[in-house]
Amino acid sequence: MELPFAESWKIKMVEPITKSTREEREKWLKESHYNVFQLMANQVYIDLLTDSGTGAMSDRQWAALMMGDESYAGSRSFYELKDVITRLTGFDYVIPTHQGRAAENVLFSALVKEGDVVPGNSHFDTTKGHIESRKAMALDCTVDIAKDTQLEAPFKGNVDPAKLEAALEKYADKIPFIIVTITNNTAGGQPVSMENLREVRALADKYGKRVIFDSARFAENAYFIKTREDGYADKTIKEITHEMFDLADGMTMSAKKDGVVNMGGFIATRWEDWYEAAKNFCIPFEGYLTYGGMNGRDMAALAVGLDENTELDNLETRIKQVQYLASLLDEYGIPYQRPAGGHAIFVDASKILTNVPKEEFPAQTLTIELYREAGIRGCEIGYILADRDPITRENRFGGLDLLRLAIPRRTYTDNHMKVIAAALKNVFDRRHEITRGVEIIWEAPLMRHFTVKLRPLG
Ligand code: F0G
Numbered sequence: 001m002e003l004p005f006a007e008s009w010k011i012k013m014v015e016p017i018t019k020s021t022r023e024e025r026e027k028w029l030k031e032s033h034y035n036v037f038q039l040m041a042n043q044v045y046i047d048l049l050t051d052s053g054t055g056a057m058s059d060r061q062w063a064a065l066m067m068g069d070e071s072y073a074g075s076r077s078f079y080e081l082k083d084v085i086t087r088l089t090g091f092d093y094v095i096p097t098h099q100g101r102a103a104e105n106v107l108f109s110a111l112v113k114e115g116d117v118v119p120g121n122s123h124f125d126t127t128k129g130h131i132e133s134r135k136a137m138a139l140d141c142t143v144d145i146a147k148d149t150q151l152e153a154p155f156k157g158n159v160d161p162a163k164l165e166a167a168l169e170k171y172a173d174k175i176p177f178i179i180v181t182i183t184n185n186t187a188g189g190q191p192v193s194m195e196n197l198r199e200v201r202a203l204a205d206k207y208g209k210r211v212i213f214d215s216a217r218f219a220e221n222a223y224f225i226k227t228r229e230d231g232y233a234d235k236t237i238k239e240i241t242h243e244m245f246d247l248a249d250g251m252t253m254s255a256k257k258d259g260v261v262n263m264g265g266f267i268a269t270r271w272e273d274w275y276e277a278a279k280n281f282c283i284p285f286e287g288y289l290t291y292g293g294m295n296g297r298d299m300a301a302l303a304v305g306l307d308e309n310t311e312l313d314n315l316e317t318r319i320k321q322v323q324y325l326a327s328l329l330d331e332y333g334i335p336y337q338r339p340a341g342g343h344a345i346f347v348d349a350s351k352i353l354t355n356v357p358k359e360e361f362p363a364q365t366l367t368i369e370l371y372r373e374a375g376i377r378g379c380e381i382g383y384i385l386a387d388r389d390p391i392t393r394e395n396r397f398g399g400l401d402l403l404r405l406a407i408p409r410r411t412y413t414d415n416h417m418k419v420i421a422a423a424l425k426n427v428f429d430r431r432h433e434i435t436r437g438v439e440i441i442w443e444a445p446l447m448r449h450f451t452v453k454l455r456p457l458g
Contacts, residue, residue, distance in 0.1 A: 019045050088241050112131055122157075123181065155228070178210070180211060211250075317410075353434055354431075360437025
């Protein structure tokens with residue numbers, strides 16, 4: 001008999017989690033203005049808000065933590081981290097930052113100015129925020145198939161080369177760089193193929209532009225290239241990683257994802273001029289260049305995390321768990337962005353809550369219903385997250401309206417996946433009774449989804 005697949009680790013430490021009653025959850029929802037970001041974590045049973053900073057570190061990472069060098073300047077831990085990054089990516093210049101958006105802030109302060117246009121594939125909200133707050137435009141050039149959640153295609157995170165070339169022609173000198181997000185979080189954790197990265201590189205070269213990878217989930221992207229793209233099955237994740245970054249000029253990184261640490265990020269580049277320009281913003285915003293917002297111990301744990309998480313076993317365990325959850329949703333007929341993404345399942349709320357008009361935010365409504373049902377906290381990646389158009393101030397209803405169930409790394413078991421699927425099925429079974437959504441009663445001008453206050457309608 002063939003042995004079943006199992007995790008590539010065993011558990012050394014556990015953290016209790018607690019259930020709640022429906023009455024309690026109703027009260028907590030009201031107190032949090034129907035925004036799950038406002039819930040206290042102990043009001044949540046299974047927390048799928050994000051896979052960012054919520055993973056479990058390994059024993060080797062915890063051991064590295066004890067060895068951190070907390071020197072203000074020239075920390076050994078910085079050089080250990082830099083060595084790993086250079087080995088993985090080929091980039092010689094590294095600036096640590098406290099998380100991914102800080103890397104964006106530092107680098108974009110040097111590179112983006114008013115009136116610029118930054119083409120890319122579904123820029124993440126902080127990336128878009130850091131572009132738009134500089135009065136520049138984030139131009140989405142994702143392939144159209146990403147919008148068809150039911151279509152099975154291996155690389156729905158890709159950049160559409162025709163859209164990118166049109167942008168390069170139209171905006172020419174206004175484009176400071178192209179940004180490619182690997183994997184494409186907003187489009188459903190969908191990967192970008194090596195072939196597509198090569199096409200982007202070729203266009204960048206043709207128009208004399210540089211390319212940044214927003215690399216939060218680069219290792220998961222490499223896993224999908226290995227398992228889905230011709231010619232990569234026999235390459236190691238580290239080889240594929242290097243080949244990907246050979247096609248870029250620099251990267252911003254949220255280490256809280258594929259670095260498997262609770263906090264951290266960095267910028268890395270092959271260009272001295274970018275490094276010199278970014279340095280000037282690192283020191284005032286983040287800190288001196290050999291810590292830039294991180295503790296020595298955190299850099300030490302990150303160096304190990306990056307090394308471990310670019311090994312196949314670890315990635316396979318993770319992505320197979322996400323795919324297991326997807327297989328349960330398939331059994332129940334629940335629609336999600338297909339195929340399952342690397343870090344999350346993105347449930348297609350617009351196909352489930354068909355009676356809730358888009359103006360009443362179906363994905364947010366589904367997020368609330370799932371919490372109400374079982375204390376499971378997902379996250380709306382939809383019309384609320386999309387914010388308003390910076391010029392017209394209209395809600396942006398052009399994209400997908402999804403409920404993201406992000407799976408933290410090495411944190412929950414397959415039994416938790418069963419609970420999640422069953423809870424969602426219960427909501428799904430009563431979907432036709434849900435006819436009204438929510439309305440916004442207060443919102444911030446930018447990145448509103450964190451703090452938005454809502455009121456249920458009907
Ligand atoms: N880029 C991508 C693709 C991301 O997914 C994130 C964060 C960032 C940049 C910003 O990094 O959080 O370290 O400042 N994504 C988290 C999420 C928050 O839940 O998807 P950060």
